[in-house]
Amino acid sequence: EVQLVESGGGLVQPGGSLRLSCAASGFIFTNYGMNWVRQAPGKGLEWVSYISINSGTIYYADSVKGRFTISRDNAKNSLYLQMNSLRAEDTAIYYCVRGIPSMDVWGKGTTVTVSS
Amino acid sequence: EIVLTQSPGTLSLSPGERATLSCRASQSVSSSYLAWYQQKPGQAPRLLIYGASSRATGIPDRFSGSGSGTDFTLTISRLEPEDFAVYYCQQYDGSALLTFGPGTKVDIK
Numbered sequence: 451e452v453q454l455v456e457s458g459g460g461l462v463q464p465g466g467s468l469r470l471s472c473a474a475s476g477f478i479f480t481n482y483g484m485n486w487v488r489q490a491p492g493k494g495l496e497w498v499s500y501i502s503i504n505s506g507t508i509y510y511a512d513s514v515k516g517r518f519t520i521s522r523d524n525a526k527n528s529l530y531l532q533m534n535s536l537r538a539e540d541t542a543i544y545y546c547v548r549g550i551p552s553m554d555v556w557g558k559g560t561t562v563t564v565s566s
Numbered sequence: 567e568i569v570l571t572q573s574p575g576t577l578s579l580s581p582g583e584r585a586t587l588s589c590r591a592s593q594s595v596s597s598s599y600l601a602w603y604q605q606k607p608g609q610a611p612r613l614l615i616y617g618a619s620s621r622a623t624g625i626p627d628r629f630s631g632s633g634s635g636t637d638f639t640l641t642i643s644r645l646e647p648e649d650f651a652v653y654y655c656q657q658y659d660g661s662a663l664l665t666f667g668p669g670t671k672v673d674i675k
Contacts, residue, residue, distance in 0.1 A: 485664070494654065494666060494667075494668050494669045495603075495605075495611060495654055495656075495666040495669075496666065497656075497663075497664040497665065497666065500664065509662045509663065509664075511663070512567075545610055545611075550658060550664070551598065551599040551601070551616075551657075551658035551660075551664070552599075552601035552613055552616035552617070552622075552656070552658075553601070553603075553611075553613060553656070554613045554616070554622060554623075556610040556611055556612070557610065558610055559610060
C-alpha cells in the first residue's frame with residue numbers, strides 16, 4: 451500500500467523550532483519529488499515547499515523562505531521539514547505530499563501549534 | 567505569482583444535480599499544470615483531476631475537468647451523497663511556485 455506517515459508535530463512557543471518527518475512506503479521514493487502542504491485551522495490549503503528526487507531543486511513559499519528547510523534521505527525513504535523561528539501563523543496541519551505538478555498521494559498530516 | 571480565484575464560494579445543491587465549479591487564474595496556466603482536489607472534513611485532500619482534464623486513479627467518471635489558459639472548470643455530472651465536500655484547484659507555474667485556490671464548498675441544499 452502506498453503510504454506517507456508524518457510525525458514530529460506538537461506545541462511550540464513562538465520563536466521556537468520543530469522538525470517534521472515523513473516516512474514513505476509502498477512506492478519507489480527515489481522516483482518522486484515531494485512536498486509539504488499546510489492547512490491552518492478552518493482555512494484552505496497552502497503549499498509550503500518542494501524538493502526534487504535528488505535534492506537538486508528546492509522551492510519554498512515566500513511565507514516560509516529563510517525559516518524552513520526541506521530535506522530528504524532517500525536511503526531511509528524519508529522527507530523532513532526543519533522549521534525555525536516559528537510564528538503563530540505557522541499553526542496548521544502539515545501534510546507530506548507526493549508529486550509535481552499535481553500531488554497524488556497525501557499523508558494524514560501532523561498538527562503544529564505555535565502558542566505561548 | 568499566479569493567483570487562483572474559485573467561484574462560487576459555496577454551492578448548495580441536491581443529490582442527483584449537476585455541479586459546475588470555476589477556477590480562474592490571474593495569468594495563463596499550462597493545462598498540464600492544473601489540478602483539482604476534493605477534501606472532506608477531517609480528511610486529507612484527494613487528487614481528482616490532473617492536467618486539467620485527466621481523472622486520477624479510481625476517480626468516478628461523473629467527475630470531469632475542462633478549460634485552458636485562465637479559465638478552468640470542474641463538473642460533477644450527478645452529485646452523490648459522498649461528493650459533498652470542499653474542492654480546490656491548484657496550479658504549478660513551471661518554475662518555483664505552486665498555489666491553491668481558496669476552495670468551493672459543495673453542500674446539501
